[in-house]
Amino acid sequence: MKIISKDTKKTLIQDLINIKAININTQNQFTWASGIKSPIYIDNRLIMSYPHVRTRVVEGLANLINEEWPNIPIDTFFGTATAGIPHAVLLSHFLEKPCGYVRSSKKDHGKGNQIEGAYKKGDQVIVVEDLISTGGSVIKVVESLQQAGLNVKGIVAIFSYDLQRAHDNFKKLDIPYYSLLNFHDLVTYLPTNSSEDKEMLIKFQQNL
Numbered sequence: 001m002k003i004i005s006k007d008t009k010k011t012l013i014q015d016l017i018n019i020k021a022i023n024i025n026t027q028n029q030f031t032w033a034s035g036i037k038s039p040i041y042i043d044n045r046l047i048m049s050y051p052h053v054r055t056r057v058v059e060g061l062a063n064l065i066n067e068e069w070p071n072i073p074i075d076t077f078f079g080t081a082t083a084g085i086p087h088a089v090l091l092s093h094f095l096e097k098p099c100g101y102v103r104s105s106k107k108d109h110g111k112g113n114q115i116e117g118a119y120k121k122g123d124q125v126i127v128v129e130d131l132i133s134t135g136g137s138v139i140k141v142v143e144s145l146q147q148a149g150l151n152v153k154g155i156v157a158i159f160s161y162d163l164q165r166a167h168d169n170f171k172k173l174d175i176p177y178y179s180l181l182n183f184h185d186l187v188t189y190l191p192t193n194s195s196e197d198k199e200m201l202i203k204f205q206q207n208l
Contacts, residue, residue, distance in 0.1 A: 004060055004180060012060070012181055013189040015053045021046045022186070026200050034134060039197075039204055040186075044130040044158050048086050058090045060180045061156055065095070065126065068178055072153055075123040078102055078115070080130075080141050087158065088128035102127075102141045114144055121149030129157040132179060135166035142175055154178065159186075163208050 016022045023030070023041045030041035047054045065074070079088025079101040092099035100117020107113055119125070125145060129138045132155075142152050152175060160166065160179035170177050183205050187198050 004063065008056075008060065009181060009185045010189040012056060013186060014191065015050075015056065016042070016044075016047075017191070019046050019050050019053060024190075024197065024201070026197055032133060034136070036133070036208065039200055042131055042159055044087075045083055047158070054090060057087070057158060057180065058094050061087070061091050061128070061158070062094050064156055064178055064180060065091075068176070069126070069153060072124060074126055074153065076100055076117065076119055076125045077128050078117070078125055078141070078145060079128045080138055083130040084128045084138075087130060091128055102144055104137070104140065115148055119148075119150060122151060124151045124153050126153055127155045129155060130159070132157045132160040132166055132177065134163060135169040135177070138177075139169055139173055142173060156180075161205060161208075163205065165208065 013022070021043050023043070024039060026039045029037045029039050032038055032041075047057055074097060076098040077088045077092040077095075077100075079085035079099070081101050081103045085101045088099050088101060098118060100115060100119060103114045103116070105114060127138060127141055127145070132138060138155055138157075142155070145152050154175060155170075155177035157177065157179040158181065160177070160182045162183045187201055190198065
């Protein structure tokens with residue numbers, strides 16, 4: 001199934017490198033929120049500052065959704081707090097759909113909401129995430145929505161590391177997930193003259 005062309009993937013990878021959203025350092029590795037030491041760090045929050053890049057991303061996400069859920073009416077898009085929120089807003093605006101977001105936990109003041117936005121039980125929704133590593137955080141969002149009576153049809157993300165741990169986690173949850181770009185795309189289209197860097201990235205991904 002052809003969702004996004006090779007040329008588009010290559011352009012997106014170059015876009016993310018140009019805006020410094022993709023960072024690679026094989027000598028001084030980055031620490032992810034999960035505690036994992038990594039030679040790569042991706043900061044998709046920077047996309048919001050570059051209109052031409054965010055337009056390309058939101059169009060890609062919209063095409064991805066139309067391809068994977070062509071006959072399913074989606075009621076609402078829910079972003080993950082906080083990085084997924086702006087992408088969910090742009091996507092829902094582009095597709096003229098309602099939007100909401102899900103906190104990592106309930107508020108300790110006000111109405112004590114964890115899920116923000118208008119919805120009703122039985123609504124068919126898609127979760128919008130900026131990046132998937134192990135899948136742990138977005139799975140908690142899915143579970144919160146399901147507990148509220150919402151029908152989560154799937155997850156879309158800008159980038160996925162394609163870790164086996166994530167595949168296993170989503171398989172247990174029985175929820176499909178798709179991304180515009182994945183680790184294989186990054187290694188394939190990464191404009192570097194260092195084959196050693198690419199080999200290190202591949203080994204890193206395979207060992208997780």
